[in-house]
Amino acid sequence: MEELKRPGERVDDLEIRGRKILQSPGRFCFGMDAVLLSAFARVGKKERALDLGTGTGILPILLEAKYSGDFYAGLEIQEESAQMARRSVKLNGLEEKIHIITGDIKEAASIFGAASFEVITVNPPYMIGGHGLKNDREALYVARHEALCTIDDVLRESSVILKSRGRFYMVHRPFRLPELLTKMCRYGLEPKRMRLVCPYVDKEPNLVLIxxxxxxxxxxxxxxxxxxxxxxxxxxxxxxxxxxxxTGR
Incomplete structure (x- = not known):
């Protein structure tokens, strides 16, 4: 384990089947949205799943732990994050089951080929342009803002990569729901299921799973x-x- 961990990093226990992940507070650590998306998605036996913009690999690792899919892949444009994801995959002994590829979402269809996956997951940047607080750290800014790809890029490439009747799973912010649903239909990814996530029972939702x-x-x-x-x-x-x-309740 120690040979895979770099200075400033920590090893977090994912509390499922002994899976662990390397995290660095200086980069983008995974949050609740990734856990919720992994529970909302489904990967069946012999299916292949691709996570777009995988960051440090949390979604492929969680999906592999929860479901009986045949193969999992993650695409990440930032090489440092991709390398950390590969080390986490190795930490769990999953090199044969999970592959992390460095690449641009805008070129995902050419990287993987048409109709090559049954399932795609994505936890994309939520903010458009100047919306939200800009973070001076590049990794954090890229993770939170549509700096390197847009929702159109994600949906366009997913539509090509997915097999017919393939499933697309996304977590996003409710304030963009009209745009998300409209564009999903435009790219041939018909919305089939949706769940809103509320912080408290009497508060408005701050996440949506689609x-x-x-x-x-x-x-x-x-x-x-x-x-x-x-x-x-x-x-x-x-x-x-x-x-x-x-829980004890």
Whole structure:
């Protein structure tokens, strides 16, 4: 383990099947949105799943731990993050099951080829241009803002890479929902399932989980909201279950 960890990094326990991940506070550490997306997505037996903009590899590692897919890949444009993801894959002994590729989302279809995956996941930058607080650290800024790719880039490339009837899973912000759903339809990724995530039961949602299907028929299921916190600030039982934790309630 120590030979894979670099100065300033830490090893976090993912609390599922002994999986671990290397994290660096100076770069973009994964958050709750990645955990929620891994629980919302589905990867069936013999299916191949690709995570676009994988960062330090949290989604492929979580998906491999939760589902019985045949192969997982992650695409990341920032080489330092991609290298950290590869070291995390090696830390878990998953080199044969998970591949991390350095590359640009805008070129993803040419990298992987058409109709090459059954499942795509993406936790894209939420902010457009100057929206939100700009962070001087490049890795953090790229992770949070559409600096290197847009939602159009993500959807266009996903539409090519997915097989017919393939599934597209995304976590995003509700304030962009009209744009997201409209553009998903435009690129042939029909919205099929959606779930809003609320910090408290009486607060408006701050995340949305969306499933699209390539070539799917128009009809979308809206699931009950996921509530993150109880009134006392502790996680709800459902949120704890998604993290794999047991509660006494």
């Amino acid at each position: 499933e699209g299907r390539k070539g799917g028929k128009p009809r979308m299921k809206v699931e009950p909201p996921l509530i993150v916190y109880e009134k006392d600030g502790s996680y709800t039982d459902e949120l704890n279950a998604l993290y794999g934790r047991q």
